[in-house]
Amino acid sequence: MKKLIVAASCALAMIAGTAQAQDRNLRIAFDIPYEPFEYRDENGELTGFEVELATAMCEELNANCEFVIQAWDGMIPGLLARKFDLIMSSMSITPERAERVLFSEPYYITPGGWFGPESFNTDVTDMDAMKGKNIGVQRGTTMDTYVTENMGGVVSIKRYTTAEDMVLDLEGQRLDAVFVDYPVGEQTILNREGYKEVGESVKLGDGVGVAMRKRDTQLAEDINAALKKLKEDGTYDAIMEKYFSYDIKI
Amino acid sequence: MPDFIAEWLNTNDIFNAMTMMEYWDGMVTTVQLVFLSLVIGLVVAVPLAILRTVRNPFVSGPIWLYAYLFRGTPLLIQLYIIYYGVAQIPGIHETFWWTIFREPFYPALLAFTLNTAAYTTEIIRGAIVATPNGEIEAAKAYGMNWLLRMRRIILPNAARRAVQAYSNEVIFMLHASAIASVVTIVDLTGAARNIYSRFYAPFEAFIFVALCYMALTFMLVFVFRKLENHLLRHQRPINS
Numbered sequence: 001m002k003k004l005i006v007a008a009s010c011a012l013a014m015i016a017g018t019a020q021a022q023d024r025n026l027r028i029a030f031d032i033p034y035e036p037f038e039y040r041d042e043n044g045e046l047t048g049f050e051v052e053l054a055t056a057m058c059e060e061l062n063a064n065c066e067f068v069i070q071a072w073d074g075m076i077p078g079l080l081a082r083k084f085d086l087i088m089s090s091m092s093i094t095p096e097r098a099e100r101v102l103f104s105e106p107y108y109i110t111p112g113g114w115f116g117p118e119s120f121n122t123d124v125t126d127m128d129a130m131k132g133k134n135i136g137v138q139r140g141t142t143m144d145t146y147v148t149e150n151m152g153g154v155v156s157i158k159r160y161t162t163a164e165d166m167v168l169d170l171e172g173q174r175l176d177a178v179f180v181d182y183p184v185g186e187q188t189i190l191n192r193e194g195y196k197e198v199g200e201s202v203k204l205g206d207g208v209g210v211a212m213r214k215r216d217t218q219l220a221e222d223i224n225a226a227l228k229k230l231k232e233d234g235t236y237d238a239i240m241e242k243y244f245s246y247d248i249k250i
Numbered sequence: 251m252p253d254f255i256a257e258w259l260n261t262n263d264i265f266n267a268m269t270m271m272e273y274w275d276g277m278v279t280t281v282q283l284v285f286l287s288l289v290i291g292l293v294v295a296v297p298l299a300i301l302r303t304v305r306n307p308f309v310s311g312p313i314w315l316y317a318y319l320f321r322g323t324p325l326l327i328q329l330y331i332i333y334y335g336v337a338q339i340p341g342i343h344e345t346f347w348w349t350i351f352r353e354p355f356y357p358a359l360l361a362f363t364l365n366t367a368a369y370t371t372e373i374i375r376g377a378i379v380a381t382p383n384g385e386i387e388a389a390k391a392y393g394m395n396w397l398l399r400m401r402r403i404i405l406p407n408a409a410r411r412a413v414q415a416y417s418n419e420v421i422f423m424l425h426a427s428a429i430a431s432v433v434t435i436v437d438l439t440g441a442a443r444n445i446y447s448r449f450y451a452p453f454e455a456f457i458f459v460a461l462c463y464m465a466l467t468f469m470l471v472f473v474f475r476k477l478e479n480h481l482l483r484h485q486r487p488i489n490s
Binding site: 073076077096097099100139140144145158159160161165168169171172173174 | 334336337338343348352354432434440443444446447448449450452
């Protein structure tokens, strides 16, 4: 009898184990709107490059995925507090972040772009000419780090929580120029009358990866495998071509 | 700087001399913003509160409306409307006003001042209205005119009644000033947010800044206790 119970519980445990592997539940966090990576379309549906990539990745992983909206400021704390399991919200891989979270292999890379009004004719690499200019960046991004490190004492850096607030201040002429993730600038600034690219874009960092908690090493392996497969079998390219006219694959 | 603090700062990633300077600059900005808005707010609020008690609705009505609007909406919304709204006014960029409102400090100062003035107006009005009739009648019996009555009897007594409520308003204002960081002002909270986003250390950055606010609050509490002791001396029990 005892043996039977042990055997039964072993079998149960095995079933439970396999069931878990099949029905992995993942909550994925996005900060919206961040066109064209994650935003709500006219019908209020969550969509965008990363949302579609996440959906494809979940299929590949055989996981039940739930999408969570989280403001950028609380991303890493939210992940660590187990409010969600993955961040797929254009989080660039940096050594500082890698101390807190575990990153997958990068799944895209975009440059930072300089945008400003038509009247802005200063060379952004000329530190003398840039002196005292008001430059907008999004707080805590790789663009923020770049401007802070390279032009910290020269320009006056204004840090914003959201890209909208920054664009609003660019329109209101409080900012001379902004240094922002290229696709975001293309979507929110370049399509306005009277604005242009004002400098050579700069490739920054190691690209964007899926962030998860440090202990989820098995999950990281699975995600890397899934992303690799998507990149190779053409799914990735199909999604990318839907949203971008240029290559962001890494 | 004592050696052990310098030593500790040198071995600490987050609290090094550079971030301490950022916190200090933030503290200076916060104190400037709060102090200026409170002083201007009080100076504006006293005459408004007096006019608010006037019977004529054409005088008291607009002041009632102003206080109602600014007490009825969140300070954050007022700040957004003033900061972003001003920049949208057509043609403002060519006027000299723009040199003032271009900097985030002045729109924030304006929003904070209007907000605190609205609350202070109501606090002082309440204190004026609560003046016992006997005091006013006695003053009239002495032949004092309205101005003299206001100056000698009503306002000094109203100040005694208002000081406790006003000390709360001052402390609330200090704490409300934390929202200045949403319009790119690097105040105490702004410094904490910058440092947090650089090191991804929310607890260290925000707990430290909370302690800074607490220290400022305790200083305010101390000042107001002294002021209350001075103003309310006549109410103290004889033996203390």
